[in-house]
Amino acid sequence: MKPTPHRIERTIRFVFLGTASISILVLSLIVLFLFMEGIPIFSKVSVPGFIFGRRWYPASSPPDFGIFPLLAASVAVTLLSAAISIPLGVMTALYLAEIASVRFRAIAKPVVELLAALPSVVIGFFGMVIVAPFLQDTFHIATGLNLFNAALMLAFMSVPTICSISEDAIFSVPVELKEASLALGATHWETLYRVVVPASLSGISTAVILGMSRAIGETMVVLMVAGGAGLIPTSIFDPVRPMPASIAAEMAEAPFRSDHYHALFAIGMVLFISTMIFNLVADYISRKHKQAGSATL
């Protein structure tokens, strides 16, 4: 049977569809293997006991597998870093998209891209060697490796994400909206504040969520600068141990397929599920609240 051109075309189409679906396959494999290695821990500890247990002593006997301190640390670090990175990222995006001259933009955009390219281990190293001693001397605290330091370093990792996505959103606000506002006598600032920002709010929210999702999953920075104490933080200068840091630090010492090993995979599940929720929410916002375009006016 001689292959007809039509049949060849159809085969090629299916090959491409197959290749594109591998991404879904990989995602499913991640879920499968994460759960396969993580679920066994729940025969030793209940799900609420795992999530709300206040003691994380996986290596002592009898061991305690309560990840609440790690969870609280992750949430605290992410929120504090968001408090720094959201204003910084959004203001930078507004400046680059609406205010800056063409020449400033041409320099600043690559700078933001390079900031995004900084390897996390280098940022962690910087936080350890420079920022930690500085914090220790300035605030007279026991250790510079703490929640605040980690949040600060994480902020600089999420600013580029927030900045570039919200800049795209701000840039695509139709010029007619701005012209209408300016024509009514509003100043440039008033137009920005009352027209441009509300019009691009869905894009900016997506950017913020993705930035926070990046911060909660970031490993090397929190591993190196957060201090590593598995305690529920009471002040921003407490040393903490967020979830990714726990996984990375303890995996090497956890015996293969021991309870500790399974518990670390279960932390990975929690991490995966929380970033997945962040991503789905971001996807939902950007789909449901489509940006106002000139056609919708």
Next chain:
Amino acid sequence: MRSPDFQVQEEIGSGRPGLEGNPEVRKEADIRIRLDLGRRIRGRRMFQAGMFGVFRFAALINGAALLVVLIFLLYNGRQAISWTFLSQAPMDSMTRGGILPCIVGTVLLSFGAMVIAFPWGVASAVYLHEYAKPGPVLRAIRLGINNLAGVPSVVFGLFGLAFFVTWCRFGVSVLSGALTLSALILPVIIGTAEEALRAVPATYREASLALGATKWQTIYRVVLPAAFPAMLTGCILGISRAAGETAAIMFTAAVFFTRHLPGSVFDPVMALPYHIYVLATAGTHIEATRPLQYGTALVLIALVFGMNLIAIVYRARLQSRQ
């Protein structure tokens, strides 16, 4: 005297219609507005100038942060860099000697990841942009890719450990690490490849199809060659992302120390980012090996930034040619 609003508008949106006009008329209108609103406008303008100052400051902080990190690494790392440092293996339980095995390991891992991810990413992008029609299949694939992009690197590490290292029995090896990294950089490559395909004018495709070429012939002979240069930037960015990645290779490929350079893809390797982490946190000689840490970090940054700068300049050139 033009009003600042118009000036700014002309700067950022050159060529936009509607804001031009007879300068004389505009001047007159401007004077009248000023007479009417006088003081109030001045207050609003001053407020605007103040706010814009704050915004500019925020933008400058980013540049300052990058500069501080770079200067700190250059200043402290330059003494460590020498030919010996770049060409020898570590000695005396890693307190002296060089980082050659780490450089080799990082290059192997990142290029290995790219060799796997580039064809895969480009083929996915071709499907998404050239073949797929809007519908549930396309949406599912897009959602999959978006979620893959959001998976934390440490979770990729866990996945690599459970799947490639344990289940596939590849062990802690270059192969496991490269496969894990390829899944991690895939979204980057798909994103840039799709953008590259989008930039190919529809007229190219129409011309080819009109001459009687099939869809696949059009893609293979016309669309891909036209899009290829732009896809290369994604390739470079992917390599640099893989080179700087630590958490994903911690459990899958990297080890503290190996005596030999890897002989096959089933050997474990040392890697630059992991080397920095190990020297800076674990071990008994943290202070003594500071110069080595700075040197390693400087080499890693030079590698990553070098590739990023090449990608940025190359992309700017492609855009100016269009």
